[in-house]
Amino acid sequence: MKSNDMEQIDFAVEDSAPIEEPCDNPIIDELGMELSSKPKKHQKTTEKDQSQNSDPAVNWKETTNFQKLKSIHKRSAKIMINPPSHNEDPNPINLFRKFFDSKVINLLINYTVTYSDFMRRNYNVCYKKSKAMEERISPTEMETFIGIWILIGLVRIPYMNDYWSSSDLYGNKVISSAMPKDRFDALYDMLHLSCSNCPNQCIENLLPIANKIRTNFQKNVHPGKRVCIKEVPIPYKDKPRGIHTKIFGVYDCSLSYLWNFAFVRGSYTEIENNLGKNTILNLVDGLESRDCHLYFGKRHSSVQLAMILNDLGINFTAKIDRNEGCLPPKTKRSSIPKYYSCRDILYCAWTDKRPMHFISNRESVSNTVKTKQRSDRAPETLCRPKLAEKYEKFKDGAIEFNKYISSTEKFSGRVWKSIFNFLVQAAIINSFIIYNQFTGLKKTKRNRLDTFKKSLGLDLIRYNSGKDRPQTEEPMEKMNYHRKCAHCSGSYNRTEYKCKVCNKPCHLKCYEAHLAICRVDGSGEEYEE
Template sequence: MDIFLSSQSSQFSGFGLSDLEDESESPGSVSPPSSVRTSDLSFDEESDGASDLSDRNPDSDIEEDNDELPDSDGEFDSQLSEIPSSQLTSTSDEDFWSEQLEDIDIPDFSEMTGPVHMLPLNAQAVDFFQLFFEEQFFQHLTEQTNLYAQQTSENDQHWEEVTTAEIKAFIGINILMGVMQLSSYRLYWSSDPFLGNTGIRSVMTENRFSKLYQYIHVNNNQTAVPRDSEGFDKLHKVRPMINMVEHTFKDHYKPKQNQTVDEAMVKYKGRFSIKQYMPGKPIKRGMKVWMRADSTSGYCHQFNVYMGKDDPNKGPKLGEKVVKLLCKDLKWKGHHIYMDRYFTSVPLLRCLERNGIYGCGTIKCTSIGLPDDITDPPRMARGESIARQNGNLVATVWQDKKKVHFLSTNSNPTGEGSTFRREKNGTRVEIDRPPPVEGYHNFMGGVDRNNQLRAKTPVGRPAKKWWKYLFFYMINLCITNGYIVMSESVGYQPRKERVFFVGF
């Protein structure tokens, strides 16, 4: 991916660095993302994709409490009367699954989609970045950094109040460090011509950069609600930034029809109560983030940091509640949601459909509500499938290397689809692939796409404070979303060897 930083070093003028703690990981860094899981279902070579989908243990992702929270269907169903009854799945006999298969009936998608902004045709990369990272937030960072330094640096004779221009320069340097990665930040100020960066040295000294990294702050600590009190917020330190990006992400890109709900990880190995350990993931330790992203571009529309045992949505139905939370803005618009087996359930897809949202996902064969001939199918040859239908709700089991189960409300139960697999003797064979598998393969990779784009620009340096990892993670999301908006904007002419910089 092209990177976001400023092509004119003179734009960094005004940069004006307490000692940085060198640790093993960087706040904004992400490990190389795992291959998009949907592609595992369509590789020419024989793969373990189906095995990965079928055998994934969702319980290994998080620690769930047994406390049951009230279902949030009521909130979703509050406007149910606006949906014509002809568009609803029959619920008179929810346990009835028919062998008589017919095409589903869902409305056409007619929403406006794509970038929304008033930037001119000659807008620079920095202009797209600042659609999401607003000018007033730079001023907020300046005020909070000076306030925090005043509260904690009474005996620090080397601190001088920071200006907004320096805050912009500080963030720009961190972005540039993601483009040109060195083992230690001090090397950027090296006198060695093969290591040192002349542009960075001309904008800000090493000591000033270090001081800004020490005192950079997002929110006033003195306004935090004490622990064990009503209104306590574990994310208080970054809450203003979360609030900012939540509305800028919504304002400048209208979601396309196909959306992906999945998880992302912010790498962090320090001590923090919401940190998760997932041994089967590329990033094994860190903060889990639920995300809804565009299935093709990877644009992040909405995210929610998982709070562990203190999460308000905790409980056995966590996956369902996460999807409902992330899809509130899509009600009655006819979007299609793709998800994996951790989230998918019969009640969830029925609830989404009642609110004008259609879904498709892999599902555990032991899930409640599936028909017996789907949960326990007979032996099948590779490429064969069995489907059962209840209105628009279609349950499918497809034989790849192993059996993979799907549940959908947006795919016909039968259709002409195929993919290729490679046999042990090296020959390629074509096998049938039903429409739910086809749709899942094409549209499940949105969050993975976002992770791939972020991995190209790992913003931030190592730190001991957990909130700095989320801080730089959100900067990374702003860069990624800005790049996507810029790429899809009218009049944008991409060039193969063009490198974009964020300059302030």
């Protein structure tokens, strides 16, 4: 009989299958193998067969006494926040620059300039956008763009162009005075997060910037004793699709601080086995040396993952699906918890309103007995495992972070721009968490984050108010009519300025090159002013 594959482990079934009688007219398939003309009937697996389909190395035994896994030679898991330097105040812009530092800004500039040059050479980019991207991008201008991006998320209007409108109803003077509309549209359209020149970027191409931001998250804050892993979909404003981009994040349960993250996107063609297990193992990298307790849900938990985490010395508590392999045989539902142990791992089966199953290597066998008084019935005694109480308490450690991140949709139909929006919002929320720790403010009002975003966006625009464009040596007089540039004459290269030396029309960007030519006469001597 064929072997059943369960999590890359082969298990042989002792029961022999019924012998089929030979067929006179066999069916030949494409590979030349004979197939029986009578299809086999599907046989339901019983509890006896399910108990046989288990790993021989996993031998569960019912227990009433289970000792916790002792942590040896591990650092104490205390929340540690790296404070700003002595010259810096813990204001919003300084905390935000801890995550979006100069390295991240320079990467954004390099990738955006490379992509805009590629689109100008190989694709039909409209004249206005390509013209606006001819000027160089400075770090201050990129920070101004991010500040406008943050303020646009606070002030919602139907169309993005209305922020630069002259109407008193829609126009925003703060945004319109910070950057021209054509320049913002060019940066918004040509914004690129990878060295790839493909307009539709893959998630793998976004790793350079994502890795730097992830490193900054881990460098500035060390998590505490309780951490959890949550799977959150990234907001995507477009037609409904079967493929979604999700994020696996490691959050500190007390602060709701995003410490580590990984992007995962589905696929129609390729199916990756053990995706959740591999992603969780990548996320917990760095927690082996700390005495942390990890909580995660049943969607990605398994006995095989529990064995690996136990060998790494990571404390964990998770829900587990009863249909997973290598578990004890099914028993009758009971309100009294039942415990099983195997290789320093504890398994708990308990029924409240529905069956619940937990697996852990840190908790012990202990229950909480409560008496529930009812008016129409006799008092009812409820027995609840402490393992379940702690899990329900710490599993939603990222609930505050997810509340803030769920309402940050932007005017974008591309997935990777939604990912960029997520990175910006994650940096804002993490800096807001650190800001509350330094200032001692309590999270009593919802609008505290909106106030923090407002001050951060205004600071990014105020400190970078200069347009930082190349300056000329001499001022140029403005002409009353359009003329072609003498240095780069063409059908579209018209200008409103002229050179004061030779009185010829010239662009602002061509003035330095034109000035070197017009100061030299035919004999090679410099022109005397």
